[in-house]
Amino acid sequence: xxxxxxxxTVLVVAAQLVALMLADRQLAVPAAGVAVAAGVLTAGWxxxxxxxxxxxxxxxxxxxxxxxxxxxxxxxISWSESTRADWxxxxxxxxxxxxxxxxxxxxxxxxxAFQASGRMLFGPELWAWVDPENISRTGSREPGPGRDTLDxxxxxxxxx
Numbered sequence: 439x440x441x442x443x444x445x446x447t448v449l450v451v452a453a454q455l456v457a458l459m460l461a462d463r464q465l466a467v468p469a470a471g472v473a474v475a476a477g478v479l480t481a482g483w484x485x486x487x488x489x490x491x492x493x494x495x496x497x498x499x500x501x502x503x504x505x506x507x508x509x510x511x512x513x514x515i516s517w518s519e520s521t522r523a524d525w526x527x528x529x530x531x532x533x534x535x536x537x538x539x540x541x542x543x544x545x546x547x548x549x550x551a552f553q554a555s556g557r558m559l560f561g562p563e564l565w566a567w568v569d570p571e572n573i574s575r576t577g578s579r580e581p582g583p584g585r586d587t588l589d590x591x592x593x594x595x596x597x598x
């Protein structure tokens with residue numbers, strides 16, 4: 439639309455210059471009127487008929503975003519069903535950060551309140567999987583908690 443306005447302005451100025459260069463200066467006003475009318479009609483037509491590519495691009499962008507979200511979700515679920523090391527490295531920081539944001543208690547400010555609110559919300563069994571301090575050093579041989587545990591943790595986070 440910006441290009442259209444600039445093009446219309448250039449057209450009006452060009453029409454004025456051509457009309458002023460001619461010996462008969464009475465054509466200056468009608469030439470400018472024709473140029474303005476052409477610009478207004480073109481702008482009206484462009485506004486009433488938006489380009490099809492813009493709609494297709496918006497739909498493609500939404501499809502791509504949905505595909506990225508789906509891929510990320512599948513990856514998170516696979517990490518929950520993998521080893522404890524994957525859980526500790528990838529999911530635990532994400533869940534702890536989401537808990538910190540949702541609960542409004544910052545671990546850096548008050549670690550005791552953070553631990554207490556975590557145990558209160560999740561219970562001792564689930565808090566063990568969210569607590570950022572509960573990282574196993576031998577987790578590569580231990581199984582992860584699984585999809586059901588991740589689902590329950592996310593359900594409780596949604597309740598906040």
